[in-house]
Amino acid sequence: AQKVTQAQTEISVVEKEDVTLDCVYETRDTTYYLFWYKQPPSGELVFLIRRNSFDEQNEISGRYSWNFQKSTSSFNFTITASQVVDSAVYFCALTLTTDSWGKLQFGAGTQVVVTP
Amino acid sequence: DAMVIQNPRYQVTQFGKPVTLSCSQTLNHNVMYWYQQKSSQAPKLLFHYYDKDFNNEADTPDNFQSRRPNTSFCFLDIRSPGLGDAAMYLCATSRAGGGDTQYFGPGTRLTVL
Numbered sequence: 001a002q003k004v005t006q007a008q009t010e011i012s013v014v015e016k017e018d019v020t021l022d023c024v025y026e027t028r029d030t031t032y033y034l035f036w037y038k039q040p041p042s043g044e045l046v047f048l049i050r051r052n053s054f055d056e057q058n059e060i061s062g063r064y065s066w067n068f069q070k071s072t073s074s075f076n077f078t079i080t081a082s083q084v085v086d087s088a089v090y091f092c093a094l095t096l097t098t099d100s101w102g103k104l105q106f107g108a109g110t111q112v113v114v115t116p
Numbered sequence: 117d118a119m120v121i122q123n124p125r126y127q128v129t130q131f132g133k134p135v136t137l138s139c140s141q142t143l144n145h146n147v148m149y150w151y152q153q154k155s156s157q158a159p160k161l162l163f164h165y166y167d168k169d170f171n172n173e174a175d176t177p178d179n180f181q182s183r184r185p186n187t188s189f190c191f192l193d194i195r196s197p198g199l200g201d202a203a204m205y206l207c208a209t210s211r212a213g214g215g216d217t218q219y220f221g222p223g224t225r226l227t228v229l
Contacts (some may be wrong), residue, residue: 033215103212106158
């Protein structure tokens, strides 16, 4: 069975500080995909990134960056120079390539609070 | 813009009164999902369709049913809502399951009085 752990329940930062969200996963499968979603107070889950298990390149998109390390089964997410609009719950999720339904295993989520 | 649409955004029903939530998509995706999300929890998968093939999660209550009359629409029926069914209901789609990205609608927040 798959498992995704987001150990940080809530992180509070002041605007312009950097914030790193941890995600650790467990699976016996060798082919899988990892995702990050953002859920602002409005409730919609917004897709941020998808990474397959064969691609360990780190990725940067604007103020967002992701660090994927298979050796430690981690897929961490950093927001640089945080802004109030970054306040949201962030979910890390995993699905197996072999799962034809694409069922997502979510972590518990990390609430990020950015204050001015 | 291609998207996932949910109606209504807010639904209030009475204890035991049937309610139907709807989801439509313009992405032409094969797979549609219904999730239930309670406060401070991760989304929990209720069912999914791959085209017309339906899969019910083992722990989805019998009180919950779903219909997918065509590619674009999917409905969630709650036959006799209880207070414990108050939650956000999220619809999502993906092109073909597997590792494809799921795109979510804005959700319907259900209140049961």
